[in-house]
Amino acid sequence: MKKIIFATGLTAVLLITSACGDKAASDDGPETVPVEWVNAEIQKDQATMLDLLDEKSKALDPEDEADNNHTIENYKLIEWKADDDRYFYEIVYEHPEKSSMVTERMEVIQAEDGWKRTTYSDLSNFDTFVADLQPEVLKEMYK
Structure with missing residues (x-):
């Protein structure tokens, strides 16, 4: 017994x-995608970038892993929620290797296999998409 x-x-x-x-x-959550994307971009980690994309790009090599281990530390992340499955993000960050500020704007959606960035490039009509949405600052630059 x-x-x-x-x-x-x-x-x-x-x-x-x-x-x-x-x-x-x-x-x-969807808010992790912009940071993961930027870190992968800085590390030249095409495999991670490809994994984060909903629409796969033939320009990215799924076998090409990180060339370095740089990550962003100082960044500002702003979120616009369209609905529970669709968000827009702007991430402004200090590039760890260059003396410059960089801005990325993206759409993140809930796909079958998790949260994904919709396209490889920035959204050219980002301002139109977020015009009627309320922004929320998720992280300030130096906090």
């Missing part, structure tokens, strides 16, 4: 642990 109770308890713990682990891994 003790073996059955022990086995049942152990099974319950394993199920709860694995469920929590899966949930945490899939809980990355």
Whole structure:
């Protein structure tokens, strides 16, 4: 009888642990995509960039991994929510290798396999898309 109770308890713990682990891994929200994208771009990590894209680009090599380990530290991230499955982001950051500020503007959508950037290039009509949406600053530059 003790073996059955022990086995049942152990099974319950394993199920709860694995469920929590899966949930945490899939809980990355859309706001992580702009930062991951910029870091991959700086690192010249085409495989990660390709993974972050909804519309795959033939210009990116899925076998080309990071050339360096640089990441952005100082950046401002602004979000515009269109609906629960569609967001727009502007990220302004200090490039870690150059003495310059860079701005990226993108649309992020909920795809079947997670949050994805819609296109490789910046949105040319970004201002039109966000004109009627409320911006929310998610991170200030030096905080």
